[in-house]
Amino acid sequence: xxxxxxxxxxxxxxxxxxxxxxxxxxxxxxxxxxxKCPACGQSTPLSxxxxxxxxxxxxxxxxxxxxxxxxxxxxRDSFTELFPQLESRDILGFPGYEKKLESSRASAKxxxxxxxxxxxxxxxxxxxFVMEPYFMMGSMGAVVGEKIAGLFEHAADExxxxxxxxxxxxxxxxxxxxxxxxxxxxxGAVKRHSDGGNFYLVLLANPTTGGVTASFAMGGDVxxxxxxxxxxxAGARVVEQTxxxxxxxxxxxxxxxxxxxxxxxxxxRADQRSVIAALLSIHRREREG
Amino acid sequence: xxxxxxxxxxxxxxxxxTGTDYINGIFSDFIELHGDRRFADDPSVVGGLAMLNxxxxxxxxxxxxxxxxxxxxxxxxxxNPEGYRKALRLMKQAExxxxxxxxxxxxxxxxxxxxxxxxxxxxxxxxNLMEMMTLKTPVLSILIGEGGSGGALALAVADEVWMLxxxxxxxxxxxxxxxxxxxxxxxxxxxxESLRLTAADVHSLGVVERIIPxxxxxxxxxxxxxxxxxxxxxxxxxxxxxxxxxQARYRxxxxxxxxxx
Numbered sequence: 441x442x443x444x445x446x447x448x449x450x451x452x453x454x455x456x457x458x459x460x461x462x463x464x465x466x467x468x469x470x471x472x473x474x475x476k477c478p479a480c481g482q483s484t485p486l487s488x489x490x491x492x493x494x495x496x497x498x499x500x501x502x503x504x505x506x507x508x509x510x511x512x513x514x515x516r517d518s519f520t521e522l523f524p525q526l527e528s529r530d531i532l533g534f535p536g537y538e539k540k541l542e543s544s545r546a547s548a549k550x551x552x553x554x555x556x557x558x559x560x561x562x563x564x565x566x567x568x569f570v571m572e573p574y575f576m577m578g579s580m581g582a583v584v585g586e587k588i589a590g591l592f593e594h595a596a597d598e599x600x601x602x603x604x605x606x607x608x609x610x611x612x613x614x615x616x617x618x619x620x621x622x623x624x625x626x627x628g629a630v631k632r633h634s635d636g637g638n639f640y641l642v643l644l645a646n647p648t649t650g651g652v653t654a655s656f657a658m659g660g661d662v663x664x665x666x667x668x669x670x671x672x673x674a675g676a677r678v679v680e681q682t683x684x685x686x687x688x689x690x691x692x693x694x695x696x697x698x699x700x701x702x703x704x705x706x707x708x709r710a711d712q713r714s715v716i717a718a719l720l721s722i723h724r725r726e727r728e729g
Numbered sequence: 730x731x732x733x734x735x736x737x738x739x740x741x742x743x744x745x746x747t748g749t750d751y752i753n754g755i756f757s758d759f760i761e762l763h764g765d766r767r768f769a770d771d772p773s774v775v776g777g778l779a780m781l782n783x784x785x786x787x788x789x790x791x792x793x794x795x796x797x798x799x800x801x802x803x804x805x806x807x808x809n810p811e812g813y814r815k816a817l818r819l820m821k822q823a824e825x826x827x828x829x830x831x832x833x834x835x836x837x838x839x840x841x842x843x844x845x846x847x848x849x850x851x852x853x854x855x856x857n858l859m860e861m862m863t864l865k866t867p868v869l870s871i872l873i874g875e876g877g878s879g880g881a882l883a884l885a886v887a888d889e890v891w892m893l894x895x896x897x898x899x900x901x902x903x904x905x906x907x908x909x910x911x912x913x914x915x916x917x918x919x920x921x922e923s924l925r926l927t928a929a930d931v932h933s934l935g936v937v938e939r940i941i942p943x944x945x946x947x948x949x950x951x952x953x954x955x956x957x958x959x960x961x962x963x964x965x966x967x968x969x970x971x972x973x974x975x976q977a978r979y980r981x982x983x984x985x986x987x988x989x990x
Contacts, residue, residue, distance in 0.1 A: 532923070534923050535923055582986035585986060589983065613901050613924075615900075615986075616899065616925045616926070617899060617930075619900050620898075621982060623858060624858050624982045625985065627855060627858035627859045628858070628859070628978075629983075632862075632863070653855070654850070654879045656855070657855070659855055672846050673851035674839075674841035682841045692846060700848070702852055
């Protein structure tokens with residue numbers, strides 16, 4: 441396994457792979473644009489949002505790209521990407537999948553729905569994955585499964601903790617049964633990493649559902665969530681159709697999961713970096729051998 | 730030529746044997762054990778101890794029910810988190826006493842209810858996937874009817890997975906898929922074709938080891954042949970050390986889909 445991993449591990453070639461430039465303040469490019477908060481209805485200029493890590497004054501967390509999140513979490517210039525070249529193929533000949541992949545690559549400017557690599561957070565070395573909501577809603581097919589499993593194997597070999605952020609609609613339907621098998625694959629890799637005494641911290645962002653919730657999202661030693669994040673197995677609409685009654689407004693909200701004992705903490709975006717750094721520091725392992 | 734949708738209908742047919750038929754038809758002296766020791770006993774999942782040619786097995790099956798009343802009681806074979814937690818409890822017990830585990834899977838999927846969500850359906854499935862991957866005893870899973878998504882996989886992280894000729898195994902129901910793709914559940918037959926969910930398709934993708942012929946509905950014959958097959962499988966597995974066993978199980982799943990990467 442180590443051999444194949446090393447083959448895939450290469451020096452980053454450009455800024456984007458290094459975790460990207462810190463996203464330029466929109467104030468410099470699009471000064472007029474404001475975004476309306478779906479929670480409170482208030483409009484905030486993008487420049488102000490950017491200053492506030494894309495969090496509205498009311499606390500609502502706007503969706504952000506994987507690279508943006510990495511720039512918020514990881515120490516400056518510390519991110520080195522792993523498996524950057526992997527991309528999905530339409531292996532089943534599924535209707536519309538090829539086109540969907542093409543348009544996702546163009547709009548997300550990513551090759552796949554997860555970005556993996558190594559980084560430092562508050563000076564602590566870790567393996568890091570962040571899912572990309574702008575690429576087919578962070579859905580998991582064979583490549584996402586391969587990248588997640590590969591990252592946990594790499595981290596297990598190196599005795600590194602894994603920090604992950606999930607944002608996903610679940611398994612990628614367009615890859616049929618192969619996408620379902622990624623749930624077993626990734627869960628197995630999480631378990632092996634864990635059995636090696638390594639630390640795994642996962643941050644659940646909005647939304648984390650389906651096959652991702654039912655696999656590596658729930659496998660963390662510590663499970664954090666962003667305020668207001670929807671976390672569940674079945675989609676709310678499917679549940680509503682199944683039970684034929686209206687769901688409570690806070691159904692599957694992180695705050696309810698915390699009450700029911702499925703989360704350790706809810707952490708606002710501004711505090712995530714320091715909370716994660718503190719937890720990594722507590723779990724620091726002396727390098728053996 | 731039988732179409733994918735014909736297999737979907739066959740897998741869901743009401744006159745098809747259900748999970749407990751397989752337990753009673755293949756094994757002897759079944760003793761059912763109840764409860765997840767956390768919250769409840771889920772009748773959608775039946776589990777316990779049974780003998781096969783003098784060897785004790787832990788057997789687990791999803792059960793859709795026999796008549797309307799029974800089906801309602803068993804939630805039509807759609808488990809709540811307690812069903813998965815009961816299954817895992819019995820598997821851990823099998824590990825402790827070094828018994829092989831045989832699972833019979835027939836479910837449209839994990840139940841999509843408010844309570845199921847509140848009690849951690851996703852967490853329960855995830856825990857089964859993780860724990861089954863490293864379970865230190867042989868595990869065999871046989872898909873006997875519907876293999877519905879994560880709710881089926883949570884009982885099918887096994888050393889070998891077999892599939893009946895008319896069983897299906899899919900990441901999403903054809904109806905759900907058609908609804909997402911075309912906003913039209915009537916196009917489910919088309920979706921069934923695209924999802925590649927028949928035993929032949931799933932086998933060609935390397936997801937199951939064997940397709941079990943159904944002997945034209947002569948289930949007594951089917952149970953006899955499965956008894957022989959499961960006995961042989963157990964013998965083959967007993968030659969492996971615990972480490973060889975769990976390594977091979979991990980590799981089995983690690984390699985699925987890797988050809989597409």
